[in-house]
Amino acid sequence: DGGITQSPKYLFRKEGQNVTLSCEQNLNHDAMYWYRQDPGQGLRLIYYSQIVNDFQKGDIAEGYSVSREKKESFPLTVTSAQKNPTAFYLCASTGHPQETQYFGPGTRLLVL
């Protein structure tokens, strides 16, 4: 069953804590993405990666970090520097430039 998996579905973060959101795909896609969605809002690009060991900042990268050590995996770390991290985080991938983006089910991050 091919697709994108994200875990966990819900995540709670304490003040000053770093948390890592997982994203795995078995679609053999080169490019992967992280978006943030706030209630009633659109999608804002955090980071994207076109190829293994390479990634670029999106529009709201401050307070976030990523790695792309494997083609299948693109984890996102929400650092303590991100002062307002409560949001819905969506991971996506695409196989070819300008083609369909496939999204994972998302992770909801809440700050305690």
Next chain:
Amino acid sequence: GQQVMQIPQYQHVQEGEDFTTYCNSSTTLSNIQWYKQRPGGHPVFLIQLVKSGEVKKQKRLTFQFGEAKKNSSLHITATQTTDVGTYFCACTSGTYKYIFGTGTRLKVLA
């Protein structure tokens, strides 16, 4: 940077009424994609338009790409409760970067 604006932000319709959402850009787009996100779900790809003036249909959904490739629309005929959700347009900026519109949230009243 490149932006795409969508209107309206919200739309409530009675079941059976038509619905249209518009996507506008100040720059010429190479393509436009449309996605649907059900409440609590993730965006799902609907269609991609590439050619100037292109019109594509999927059952009750009609998608158009403007002649100048700066705007696009999604029209739903005779809405049903299953059409509820947020509809996003998206374009590519550069090779792999995507820019999403602000979305139109559709509510259908039975």
